[in-house]
Amino acid sequence: MAVAARGAGSAQRILDLAERLIQVRGYNGFSYADIAQVMQVTKASLHYHFPSKAELVRRLMLRYAQRFRAALDEIDGRSAGAIGKLQAYVALYTGVLADGRMCLCGMLAAEFATLPVAVRTEVTRFFDLNEAWLATVLEQGRRAGELAFTGQPREAARLLVASLEGAMMLARTYDDVARFQEAGHRLLSGLSGKGAAAPRRRSASGAVM
Amino acid sequence: MAVAARGAGSAQRILDLAERLIQVRGYNGFSYADIAQVMQVTKASLHYHFPSKAELVRRLMLRYAQRFRAALDEIDGRSAGAIGKLQAYVALYTGVLADGRMCLCGMLAAEFATLPVAVRTEVTRFFDLNEAWLATVLEQGRRAGELAFTGQPREAARLLVASLEGAMMLARTYDDVARFQEAGHRLLSGLSGKGAAAPRRRSASGAVM
DNA sequence: GTCTATAGGTGGATAGAC
DNA sequence: GTCTATCCACCTATAGAC
Numbered sequence A, B: 001m002a003v004a005a006r007g008a009g010s011a012q013r014i015l016d017l018a019e020r021l022i023q024v025r026g027y028n029g030f031s032y033a034d035i036a037q038v039m040q041v042t043k044a045s046l047h048y049h050f051p052s053k054a055e056l057v058r059r060l061m062l063r064y065a066q067r068f069r070a071a072l073d074e075i076d077g078r079s080a081g082a083i084g085k086l087q088a089y090v091a092l093y094t095g096v097l098a099d100g101r102m103c104l105c106g107m108l109a110a111e112f113a114t115l116p117v118a119v120r121t122e123v124t125r126f127f128d129l130n131e132a133w134l135a136t137v138l139e140q141g142r143r144a145g146e147l148a149f150t151g152q153p154r155e156a157a158r159l160l161v162a163s164l165e166g167a168m169m170l171a172r173t174y175d176d177v178a179r180f181q182e183a184g185h186r187l188l189s190g191l192s193g194k195g196a197a198a199p200r201r202r203s204a205s206g207a208v209m
Numbered sequence C: 001g002t003c004t005a006t007a008g009g010t011g012g013a014t015a016g017a018c
Numbered sequence D: 001g002t003c004t005a006t007c008c009a010c011c012t013a014t015a016g017a018c
Helices: A010-025 A032-039 A043-049 A053-078 A082-097 A104-110 A117-143 A153-173 A177-191 B010-025 B032-039 B043-049 B053-078 B082-097 B104-110 B117-143 B153-173 B177-191
Strands: none
Touching: A010 A032, A010 A043, A010 A053, A010 A104, A032 A043, A053 A082, A053 A104, A053 A117, A082 A117, A082 A153, A082 A177, A104 A117, A104 A153, A104 B104, A104 B153, A117 A153, A117 B153, A153 A177, A153 B104, A153 B117, A153 B153, A153 B177, A177 B153, B010 B032, B010 B043, B010 B053, B010 B104, B032 B043, B053 B082, B053 B104, B053 B117, B082 B117, B082 B153, B082 B177, B104 B117, B104 B153, B117 B153, B153 B177
């Protein structure tokens, strides 16, 4: 009961800020001091909620994965066709990028060699999830004649994830969301059975990525 | 004359180590101490050659760009067809990845927000160069009927660069070069006029990326 | 839960001897 | 060119008062 009293909660706020900081500056590019400054508290206070940076990020990853799985479920429930699902999936990326951020795991993938092991595990888990979900969508789409591609759905899914992550990173480098949108459109067109998919560009409601 | 006396030169050695460190750990993940340890000298000695970290990396970028441009020129001179050029281009990535490294600029692109401005400039310059070179190859290949793709060569080139960078990052995360090779093959197949390109996998002689 | 205070370490960088 | 010595800022983390 008393749990619902606090508005948002300090721990959640800390995770929110850490998330954004990592997405913009990377794991090795942010510190407790950055979060403390925005929250107007001392660094020591943060250690009460998260004893170590590694633990903070690990917890962040768990929350992130949960939210992301929910987003994919939501897409599955909302969109019927494979193309619609893929468009919604790409829109997840667009929403984050429009906010000046990278995919959390895309960022951490770059710094992979310097990450705590517990965090590494969650990063690969995230990509595994993406690949598996996309592979299912692609397979069903092809079976329904809605999509066309060669080889295994899993391989096509891997390339799609990698391409979107790379396009996101490049687009952010150029501070140009349109670059990413163009890439996303080309990728979906290449998967569409009949020519180009409708270039409808829907932005995600709440950024989940 | 005395210049040729020293074997390799300390400055070059420093750049070599810094390059590898950035490609594995990132700009914010390495320090003068890392280089000093390997070279068995003090940090102060490094500052004699490169007064600041920003200057060190800027100089590194200049050397890198020069070497990369030479590699593209070499490809232009060696390979006749567009597909051959693209395969050789992909092989540049493969060679670096097989050595456990990321593309230097792909890595720096992730950390873009934390980079010294002078370094940022060189990172975007690198991608501009890649896009321009690829766009030319793609355009000529399509005109010759060797390649098939829709839209502007420039847009196709951008997607290709982004996809390769993303695939490289994911493959390194999984420590699985084959993942990248599969992605590269799929990308080239998608550009090839008639079905799949020969899955000939040539590794770069000297890693230039 | 948040504070002060502080520990112990590492970061990039400089001065001046050799 | 390389060293010792040192600076100062910042980092993660802890102890203990409030």
